[in-house]
Amino acid sequence: MKKVAIIGAGQVAEKVHAAYYLTRTADLELVAVVDPDEKRGADFATQNGFARSYVDAGTMFATEKPDLVSICTPNRFHFDNVMMALRHGAAVMCEKPPAMTANEAKMMRDFAAEKGLTLAYDFHHRFATDMTEVKRAYADGMLGEVYVTKAKALRRSGVPGWGSFTNKALQGGGPLIDIGIHMLDAAMYVLDFPKVKKVTAKMFQKIGTKKSEGTFGTWDPAKYDVEDAVFAFIEFENGGLLELETSFVLQMKDKAVLNVEFFGDEAGATLFPAEVYTDRAGELVTLLKRDVADEERHVKSMEAFVNRALGADVMVADAEQGYQIQRLIEAIYESAEKGESVYL
Ligand SMILES: NC(=O)c1ccc[n+]([C@@H]2O[C@H](COP(=O)([O-])OP(=O)(O)OC[C@H]3O[C@@H](n4cnc5c(N)ncnc54)[C@H](O)[C@@H]3O)[C@@H](O)[C@H]2O)c1
CATH class of the missing domain: 3.40.50.720 (NAD(P)-binding Rossmann-like Domain)
Incomplete structure (x- = not known):
């Protein structure tokens, strides 16, 4: 035992x-x-x-x-x-x-x-069957060259009202280090952790410091010292671009989005639920489709x-990959704070 x-x-x-x-x-x-x-x-x-x-x-x-x-x-x-x-x-x-x-x-x-x-x-999102299928489609060349990837971890009104998620000293940041990091890992994992050249980001703190309640509970706006939202561009040495959008609170139409889209020169894909699509002879074609996303990710x-x-x-998700992801998080915050691109 x-x-x-x-x-x-x-x-x-x-x-x-x-x-x-x-x-x-x-x-x-x-x-x-x-x-x-x-x-x-x-x-x-x-x-x-x-x-x-x-x-x-x-x-x-x-x-x-x-x-x-x-x-x-x-x-x-x-x-x-x-x-x-x-x-x-x-x-x-x-x-x-x-x-x-x-x-x-x-x-x-x-x-x-x-x-x-x-x-x-x-x-844990890595362990969804959806992820395995999209990663396999990418590895098999079904998508061709993926030149743009969009990762989103967005909530319309989801500032956590529990724990310490609005406290920078305890958490290191807000939505980027809390939820954006999940879709960043998901995107990087599918793409086999391509080498990063340059990171450019902008972040905003517009709502969390003036409101005190949302759909995830209440918080003290006077103590809210993390960002509301981050928008980042990550450029790879292979010429590809990864765009990351993340927020606890952003006046958007949907209640929440947690997904990654891959745009290749042969086909495109979304992760949750997994779908791969293209067009052939003037028709839109679905190459792979799961109806419901796998929710057993945490157990797996x-x-x-x-x-x-x-x-x-x-x-x-090993220690080297964890380091690569943490390095990107740090570079995104650094770029947003300095107002300039960070070269890795
Ligand atoms: N993978 C995911 O989807 C996921 C989901 C939720 C939380 N998390 C992560 O899990 C961690 C905890 O989040 P949570 O939501 O459970 O928070 P929580 O506030 O519910 O729990 C944190 C616990 O840690 C205790 N604690 C504080 N300082 C400690 C210390 N020095 N030693 C031991 N215990 C200490 C607190 O008393 C509290 O009981 C965070 O890092 C968070 O990012 C991950």
Whole structure:
């Protein structure tokens, strides 16, 4: 039996990590949960089948010596907890984003490699069947040369009213580092992480600081110090362009958009649900179509991590890819803050 611990007893820890680990109790022993909020940690342990709770990660590692660890804290604490877990010899599943800075993500990558341990990130959209099908279509040449990609993670009125998602010091930013990062990873994964040449971005903070309620709950506009929306152009060395749009709150018609479109010289594709289309002899043609997007992405992401940690050769969102994504996030913020392009 391998021993499992979770650090950060919040909503993603419960709905995703603990929920999955509870399905694997034949080969996993759920030993401990860590949260500085003692009651929250204790209640979480009782309600989710974990044996004990701690308020301090160092004490937990020294006492329990877990083999697998999930890091589900606010972003600010990912780095320290991942490094501590690796130091104690544990395989790590860290929630997205990997860290607050590219340098942290690089140090995490290098330390995991030095220790020979699995470090995976929960970029769960990668694990949808839709993603597998579009990635295969791209790899098989069905789309031809993809020269433009558009990734969107947009909410019309979705400032999170829980957690610390409007607090820059704890999260590192707003929609870009929280939801835009998912579609950025999805796009980069399908495209096989092409080399980036230049990043140009603009961000806005127009609504979150003056309103206090939306469809995702209420917040304090006086404490809202993250961006509302980011628009970025990422130019690749191969000549391709990736356009990323992300927002917590943007006066658009749709309630939410979470998708990636690929435009190739042979065909185009969308991810959720997967569809590939073109035109032939003057007719519009559908080459591949799923009716409903796969919603088992989170379970499959957790399953891949556990299986990889147990020795299977399966795909995870790995430490190198996490670093590449964090580098792009940093470059986008840097470009938006400086008002000029950033060359990588
Ligand atoms: N993959 C996804 O789709 C997804 C979805 C939601 C959240 N997340 C990520 O998961 C993380 C947590 O988000 P959440 O929504 O569960 O937040 P949350 O606020 O519900 O939970 C965070 C928990 O961490 C605890 N905590 C704070 N500091 C800590 C520390 N130093 N050590 C241990 N615990 C600490 C808090 O007390 C709280 O219980 C964030 O990084 C977020 O980006 C990912």
